[in-house]
C-alpha cells in the first residue's frame with residue numbers, strides 16, 4: 784500500500800475508534816447525564832473536525848477529483864455515493880448536536896447510532912473498493928504527489944482552510960484517547 788492510501792486507511796482506523804466510543808456512550812444516559820453530554824460534545828467535535836474536517840476534506844478535494852480525472856464513469860457511480868454520504872454525515876452531526884442542546888439524550892443517541900452505522904458502511908466501501916481503484920488508476924509517482932498534497936491539505940485545514948476554524952489534529956486525537964481512558968470501565 785502506498786503512503787497516501789495508508790494515511791487514509793489509518794484515519795479510518797481512528798474514526799472507527801470514535802465509533803466504538805459513540806456506541807458505548809449511550810450507557811451513560813440516565814446514569815450520568817452530565818458526563819454523557821460532555822462525552823458527546825467531544826465526539827461531535829471529533830466527527831466534525833477530524834472525520835469531516837481533515838479526512839473527508841482530503842477525499843473530496845484531492846482523492847476523488849484525481850480518480851474522476853482518470854475514470855469519468857466513477858463520477859456517477861461510487862464517487863457520487865461517497866460525496867452524498869459525506870453531506871448526509873454533516874447533516875446528521877448537526878441534528879445530533881441540536882438534540883443534545885435540547886437535552887434530548889435518548890434521541891441524540893438514536894441518531895448517533897444511525898450515524899455510526901452509516902459511517903461504518905461508508906468506510907467499508909472506501910476500504911474495499913474506492914482505495915483499491917485509486918491505487919490501480921494512479922502510478923507510483925502520482926500517488927506520491929498525492930501524499931504531498933495530503934500533507935499540505937492537513938496543514939491548510941489546521942490553519943482554517945475548511946471552514947475558517949483553526950483546528951489541531953493531534954489535539955483531536957488526544958481528546959479521543961482521553962475519552963477512551965474514561966470509557967475503559969464502561970461496558
Ligand SMILES: [Fe+2]
Nearest residue numbers: 839842865909
Ligand atoms: Fe469518505
Ligand SMILES: [Fe+2]
Nearest residue numbers: 838842906909
Ligand atoms: Fe474515508
